[in-house]
Amino acid sequence: LRKIPTGKHSTVTEFILAGLTEKPELQLPLFLFSLGIYVVTVMGNLGMITLSGLSSHLHDPMYYFLSSLSFVDLCYSTVITPKMLVNFVTEKNIISYHECMAQLYFFLVFGIAECHMLAVMAYDHCVAICNPLLYNVTMSYQVCSWLAVEVYMLGLIGVTVHTGCMLRVIFCKAKIINHYICDLFPLLELSCSSTYANELVLFCFSGLDIFGPGLTILGSCISITASILQICSTAGRSKAFSTCCSHISAVPIFYGALAIMYLQPSNVRSMDQGKVSSVFYTIIVPMLNPLFYSLRNKDVKVALNKIIEKRLFCFHRDL
Known part of the structure; x- marks a missing residue:
């Protein structure tokens, strides 16, 4: 390990990512599995x-937020999965200190943004079902734009605090990160300086970023359920329920896995268990979101069929 005298700064210039598993017989199956998930995610x-941009039928707040979530998931997965795939095919997955801090930065900014984007989508669903007559006024273009900006601002604020605290940590012991990405807790385990302030900040901000959106989603679900029960027609109930059903399906997986990783006390936290839970919110959920929200949505299916029919018509006309 090459070390440089940097005073109060970290003397480690590179890390080794341990990866998801050390068993050689599992490397190839996990590589193919992760590659397949990443291709489906992208x-x-x-x-x-693309569909939201091309189809005029999807130019409303619900699909504006859905395309924003897709953008966050696309960036989120791209920050994590390619480096993870490298780990499966190389003997040592080396990452420099600066690359590690950069990966941590973008991993956190998109992860925090996803937490709050799901809450914004739940609020949008709540307004659409509970106050349908005021929906266009309540969720105007200006309101939607401000909500999207606030989501990214919260992500930037959170990541600035976390990364700023991490840059103060001195790494001078081991350099093997027991994870497949540069995450907060695995990095803090390598510190030879006090991490009390880092863990306190991490616990407080994680609570805000998980419990805050989680309570918003829970309140929205309660309001939506109450409104659905007041709908007289069976068709109306079915349509309202299908609108929020996808959201309810995706949220527990994401927030549950986050809570296991970031809200457990340090004396009971297991990094091996954390690696397994992190697979769900870093790899599985970004793949499932477009499946939950898109393929089960009638408007998306109609818009997709129209675009396919239009392209086929243009193709046959050219022939």
Whole structure:
């Protein structure tokens, strides 16, 4: 390990990512599995962004937030998965200190943004079902734009605090990160300086970023359920329920896995267990979101069919 005298700064110039598993027989299956998930994630989220932009039927707040979520998921997955795939095919997955801090920065900014974007989408669903007559006024273009900006601002504020605290940590012991990405807790385990302030900040901000959106989503679900029960027609109930059903399906997986990783006390936290739970919110959920929100949505199916029919018509006309 090459070290440089930097006073109060970290003397470690590079890390080794331990990866998801050390068993050689699992490397190839996990590589193919992760690659397949990443391809589906990119195609699904990029397809949702493209479809929202091309189809005039999807130019309303619900699909504006859905395409924003797809953008966050696409960036979020791209920050994590390619480096993870490298770990499966190399003997030592080396990452420099600056690359590690950069990965941590973008991983956190998109992760925090996703937490709050899901809450904004839940609020949008709540307004659409509970106050349908005032929906266009309540969720105007200006309001939607401000909500999207606030989501990214919260992400930037959180990541600035976390990364700023991490840059103060001195790494001078081991350099093997027991994870497949540069995450906060695995990095703090390598510190030879006090991490009390880092863990306190991490616990407080994690609570805000998980419990805050979680309570917003829970309140929205309660309001939506109450409104659905007041709908007289069976068709109306079915349509209202299908609108929020996808959201309810995706949220517990994401926030549950986050809570296991970031809200457990340090004396009971297991990094091996944390690696398994982190697979869900870093890899699985970005793939599932477009499947939950898009393929089960009637408007998205109609818009996709119209675009396919239009392209086929143009193709046959050219022939």
